[in-house]
Amino acid sequence: MENIVDIILDAEQIAILTHTSADGDALGSSFGLAFAMEYLGKNVSVFLEEPIPKSLDFLPGQQFVSEYKGNKFELCICLDTSDMTRLGKRADIYSCAQKTITIDHHTTNTMQADGLWIDQRASATGEMVYNLIKALNIEVTRDIAINLYTAIVTDTGGFRYSNTTPESHIITADLLSKDVPFAEIIKRVFDTVSYSKLLLLRKALQNLTMHFNGKVAVSYLLYDDIKSVDAQTDDFEGLVNVGRNLEGVEVSLFLREETKHIFKGSLRANEYVDVAQLASIFSGGGHKRAAGFSSEDNLQNTIDKVLAEIEKVL
Amino acid sequence: MENIVDIILDAEQIAILTHTSADGDALGSSFGLAFAMEYLGKNVSVFLEEPIPKSLDFLPGQQFVSEYKGNKFELCICLDTSDMTRLGKRADIYSCAQKTITIDHHTTNTMQADGLWIDQRASATGEMVYNLIKALNIEVTRDIAINLYTAIVTDTGGFRYSNTTPESHIITADLLSKDVPFAEIIKRVFDTVSYSKLLLLRKALQNLTMHFNGKVAVSYLLYDDIKSVDAQTDDFEGLVNVGRNLEGVEVSLFLREETKHIFKGSLRANEYVDVAQLASIFSGGGHKRAAGFSSEDNLQNTIDKVLAEIEKVL
Numbered sequence: 250m251e252n253i254v255d256i257i258l259d260a261e262q263i264a265i266l267t268h269t270s271a272d273g274d275a276l277g278s279s280f281g282l283a284f285a286m287e288y289l290g291k292n293v294s295v296f297l298e299e300p301i302p303k304s305l306d307f308l309p310g311q312q313f314v315s316e317y318k319g320n321k322f323e324l325c326i327c328l329d330t331s332d333m334t335r336l337g338k339r340a341d342i343y344s345c346a347q348k349t350i351t352i353d354h355h356t357t358n359t360m361q362a363d364g365l366w367i368d369q370r371a372s373a374t375g376e377m378v379y380n381l382i383k384a385l386n387i388e389v390t391r392d393i394a395i396n397l398y399t400a401i402v403t404d405t406g407g408f409r410y411s412n413t414t415p416e417s418h419i420i421t422a423d424l425l426s427k428d429v430p431f432a433e434i435i436k437r438v439f440d441t442v443s444y445s446k447l448l449l450l451r452k453a454l455q456n457l458t459m460h461f462n463g464k465v466a467v468s469y470l471l472y473d474d475i476k477s478v479d480a481q482t483d484d485f486e487g488l489v490n491v492g493r494n495l496e497g498v499e500v501s502l503f504l505r506e507e508t509k510h511i512f513k514g515s516l517r518a519n520e521y522v523d524v525a526q527l528a529s530i531f532s533g534g535g536h537k538r539a540a541g542f543s544s545e546d547n548l549q550n551t552i553d554k555v556l557a558e559i560e561k562v563l
Numbered sequence: 564m565e566n567i568v569d570i571i572l573d574a575e576q577i578a579i580l581t582h583t584s585a586d587g588d589a590l591g592s593s594f595g596l597a598f599a600m601e602y603l604g605k606n607v608s609v610f611l612e613e614p615i616p617k618s619l620d621f622l623p624g625q626q627f628v629s630e631y632k633g634n635k636f637e638l639c640i641c642l643d644t645s646d647m648t649r650l651g652k653r654a655d656i657y658s659c660a661q662k663t664i665t666i667d668h669h670t671t672n673t674m675q676a677d678g679l680w681i682d683q684r685a686s687a688t689g690e691m692v693y694n695l696i697k698a699l700n701i702e703v704t705r706d707i708a709i710n711l712y713t714a715i716v717t718d719t720g721g722f723r724y725s726n727t728t729p730e731s732h733i734i735t736a737d738l739l740s741k742d743v744p745f746a747e748i749i750k751r752v753f754d755t756v757s758y759s760k761l762l763l764l765r766k767a768l769q770n771l772t773m774h775f776n777g778k779v780a781v782s783y784l785l786y787d788d789i790k791s792v793d794a795q796t797d798d799f800e801g802l803v804n805v806g807r808n809l810e811g812v813e814v815s816l817f818l819r820e821e822t823k824h825i826f827k828g829s830l831r832a833n834e835y836v837d838v839a840q841l842a843s844i845f846s847g848g849g850h851k852r853a854a855g856f857s858s859e860d861n862l863q864n865t866i867d868k869v870l871a872e873i874e875k876v877l
Contacts, residue, residue: 303810408722408735409753411746415736421722422732432725439723440808444777447768447809454765463758494754495761496617 253364254384256348260324263291264342265313267328268335269298273305273403273438278328278352278374280310281396285382287313288390298337304438308399309392322346327362329374331355352377372410372417375400379420394427395434402431403438446484449475453488453503459495465559466492467552469504469512489515500524500559504544504551512544512551522562530558567678568698570662574638577605578656579627581642582649583612587619587717587752592642592666592688594624595710599696601627602704612651618752622713623706636660641676643688645669666691686726689714693734708741709748716745717752760798763789767802767817773809779873780806781866783818783826803829814838814873818858818865826858826865836876844872 257263263286267275279295286293294315301311317339325346331353333340343349351362354371371377375397382389389397401421405413408421425431449470457468468491478484485505492501501517514531516524517539524540531554533542544551571577577600581589593609600607608629615625631653639660645667647654657663665676668685685691689711696703703711715735719727722735739745763784771782782805792798799819806815815831828845830838831853838854845868847856858865 409746409749413739413745415739418732418736418739422729422736425727425729425732431727432723435723440804441810442808443810444773447771447805451765451768451771454761454768457761457765459758490754491761494756496755496757 250366250381250384253350253352253366253381256324256350256364257286257289257291257326257385260348261292262323263293264322264325264346265293265295265328266325266330266336266339266343267297268330269337271297271299271301274373274375274400275329276301276305276308277396277398277400277403278378280308280313281375281382281393281400282326282328282378283310283313284390284393284396285378285385285387288387289385296339296342298339304441305399307434307437308396310396317342324348324350326350326352327360328352328378329354330360331358332360352381370414370416372412372414373401373404375404376417376420379424389423389427391427391429394424394429398424398429398431399434399438402434407435407439443481443484445478445480448478449480449484449488450491452478453491457492459498460556461560461563463495463497464499464563465556466495466498466501467504467556468492468502469548469552470506471548472506472509475505489517493517493519499563500527502552502555502559504548506548510545510547512546512548514542514544514551514555516540516542516555522559527555527558527562531555564680564695564698567664567666567680567695570638570664570678571600571603571605571640571699574662575606576637577607578636578639578660579607579609579642580639580644580650580653580657581611582644583651585611585613585615588687588689588714589643590615590619590622591710591712591714591717592692594622594627595689595696595707595714596640596642596692597624597627598704598707598710599692599699599701602701603699610653610656612653618755619713621748621751622710624710631656638662638664640664640666641674642666642692643668644674645671646673666695684728684730686724686728686731687715687718689718690731690734693738703737703741705741705743708738708743712738712743712745713748713752716748721749721753757795757798759792759794762792763794763798763802764805766792767805771806773812774870775874775877777809777811778813778877779870780809780812780815781818781870782806782816783862783866784820785862786820786823789819803831807831807833813877814841816866816869816873818862820862824859824861826860826862828856828858828865828869830854830856830869836873841869841872841876845869 267279295313325343349362350364351360352366356369358367453468489503503515504512507513518524525535528540528542531542579593581593609627639657663676664678665674666680670683672681767782803817817829818826821827832838839849842854842856845856
């Protein structure tokens with residue numbers, strides 16, 4: 250990290266970039282670092298591909314967001330971004346900078362940089378930015394703390410995902426001591442549901458059926474249902490878990506008619522069924538407890554075939 | 564706390580009690596402390612009012628649970644219990660013990676004890692047991708860590724409730740370093756839904772309507788719907804939040820026909836509406852953003868009256 254500290258201290262004009270479809274860790278890391286750079290007297294700009302999503306528009310630091318006018322930067326710092334394609338139209342800002350730094354926690358990172366710091370043990374890039382700010386002897390202000398708390402809490406699913414570490418909690422303890430309104434942040438990033446998502450959930454619950462003594466839950470959404478509610482891609486997220494979270498369920502199957510007559514199937518298991526193996530029978534794949542496949546057969550045939558395979562391994 | 568350490572070190576036969584309807588903090592604190600007492604060579608028994616709920620039956624330490632045979636104890640330690648009525652049929656075990664200790668984080672605690680330790684800043688009694696175990700110089704084993712993690716995570720709603728403190732995270736960091744399977748614990752205590760609860764959610768979603776440009780969500784469950792799914796009391800928990808969590812909603816009203824023709828109303832607000840004030844119009848009460856009332860009027864009249872009052876303050 251010393252290398253990175255030196256590069257930062259040497260630069261005056263700094264651009265901060267993060268990946269397209271910026272999430273809580275991407276934006277929280279970027280704004281948190283921008284405040285720290287400002288404290289050091291740097292001229293700092295954050296460049297984003299898209300507008301800030303509504304669920305994250307409470308983040309302080311949006312005054313650092315600039316429109317790119319083609320100028321070259323002394324230093325470009327790229328956060329939470331595993332490869333150049335994830336910089337979208339902003340790749341040139343990175344390529345043309347005199348010096349570059351990449352800070353990321355993705356194992357698959359393929360970026361080139363003068364200062365490259367990859368730490369796959371970090372639950373969030375926000376954790377790494379926290380450690381960098383400490384190394385730079387900069388005080389963690391409330392604005393910085395709100396950003397880094399949001400980064401960590403979103404990337405760990407609220408300290409629930411297996412990437413959460415003792416270090417995540419130690420850093421969070423320090424951030425909370427800066428009077429972070431964490432209950433409000435949680436509400437904004439986790440508890441707010443769009444109406445289209447609610448309508449899809451309602452339909453998915455109507456379509457839910459149980460099989461094999463309550464060990465298997467099946468649900469689906471048809472193309473027309475999805476069209477009628479003007480659904481966004483992330484509205485489907487988690488619908489397969491409605492069945493998986495039911496008491497007594499081992500396997501949950503969720504089918505979504507992605508385009509007319511083509512179903513995207515999601516399979517989840519709780520304890521022992523290898524759903525990657527099941528998905529492979531239908532030319533799909535994935536992990537032992539979370540897998541997927543596609544089917545061009547009709548809904549009932551698809552369900553029947555998958556249930557027949559599940560029955561063999563229950 | 565020294566007083567409490569001395570009382571513990573002096574006793575050989577120890578009974579541990581917690582409140583009726585024991586939850587994650589009650590059971591986690593009890594079993595965590597029981598392991599520590601065993602480490603000190605004490606003869607320790609935990610007495611419970613009811614069987615351990617399914618969602619918590621993974622907790623280690625259930626071998627300490629005993630049936631009460633009328634004997635008197637040298638020391639009875641009561642955890643997370645604000646008054647004697649919450650000891651149910653086990654009140655005598657506490658009353659008849661030679662020495663008593665009470666450890667609790669409820670501000671309303673009215674217990675008498677030789678060693679009384681109330682700390683309302685603690686997010687969970689499990690935090691206090693952690694500090695006691697440290698004061699006793701006992702190693703936090705994996706079994707203890709699983710119990711205390713469960714105590715803290717359940718009483719803070721997964722570090723989401725406003726009672727969460729930096730201390731909660733610091734203690735959790737230490738507990739996680741003991742190889743606690745936290746992702747599995749989270750799944751058991753938060754993500755498992757009973758089938759009856761799912762059926763109520765499905766019905767509540769079917770009954771959901773939006774009013775005043777999406778600012779108000781209304782839903783209800785009728786007596787016969789509730790009866791037909793053999794619902795438990797806690798199956799209703801959170802149904803009012805389905806409406807409250809919808810993007811753009813300020814007030815959520817949820818009505819449940821508790822007995823024939825009597826509706827129990829729950830009101831929640833997000834930002835500015837004072838629902839305690841609204842509830843008081845219907846002889847109810849509560850907090851500014853969470854309140855309740857009863858209505859013996861029919862469903863449609865009740866909804867119309869409440870909506871008319873909400874409209875005035877939107």
